Amino acid sequence: MVLNISSLLSGEKNRLDIDYMLSVATEDVGNSVNLSGVTFPTPARVTGVITDNAGYMRLKLSVTLPYVTVCARCACDVSGEFEINFERTVVPEGMVDDAEEKEEDFVVVENGMLDIDEQLTEVLMLDFPTRILCKEDCKGLCQKCGKDLNEGQCNCPTKEINPAFAKLLQMFDEE
Numbered sequence: 001m002v003l004n005i006s007s008l009l010s011g012e013k014n015r016l017d018i019d020y021m022l023s024v025a026t027e028d029v030g031n032s033v034n035l036s037g038v039t040f041p042t043p044a045r046v047t048g049v050i051t052d053n054a055g056y057m058r059l060k061l062s063v064t065l066p067y068v069t070v071c072a073r074c075a076c077d078v079s080g081e082f083e084i085n086f087e088r089t090v091v092p093e094g095m096v097d098d099a100e101e102k103e104e105d106f107v108v109v110e111n112g113m114l115d116i117d118e119q120l121t122e123v124l125m126l127d128f129p130t131r132i133l134c135k136e137d138c139k140g141l142c143q144k145c146g147k148d149l150n151e152g153q154c155n156c157p158t159k160e161i162n163p164a165f166a167k168l169l170q171m172f173d174e175e
């Protein structure tokens with residue numbers, strides 16, 4: 001969404017509340033490897049505020065993005081909400097060089113309008129977790145028989161083989 005912040009620039013207001021939905025199309029992020037298999041069923045909710053403190057404008061946002069994917073260990077369906085906080089200094093067009101010199105994180109106002117969707121989408125995609133688990137201690141699947149170990153142990157031998165003995169077995173295998 002393009003936000004009209006002219007009431008802040010004119011000094012008429014010193015804070016502006018933000019609340020809108022940002023659609024994050026899966027196609028936009030399709031070339032991002034860590035997001036393969038993730039879909040976003042609804043747009044992200046963006047809430048926050050821009051404050052003006054004697055000409056110093058600060059944007060603070062909180063973004064909540066619902067997602068659907070599969071557990072990285074057991075491959076069961078997982079859905080949840082990913083949340084980020086986003087803060088930037090709001091810089092009028094002519095002042096960009098100053099902000100760059102200070103290496104601030106900033107967003108630029110053009111003709112009283114602020115377009116933050118592209119930056120928001122980028123930050124969301126960069127910060128999105130590369131591995132999502134159905135639960136923190138998900139036991140995953142047995143590498144041998146494929147049984148979901150969250151449902152109980154399988155019958156595969158779990159005893160650790162003595163490494164020296166394993167090497168010997170491997171030699172037999174090769175022969």
Ligand SMILES: [Zn+2]
Nearest residue numbers: 071074134138
């Ligand atoms: Zn799992």
Ligand SMILES: [Zn+2]
Nearest residue numbers: 142145154156
């Ligand atoms: Zn097994």
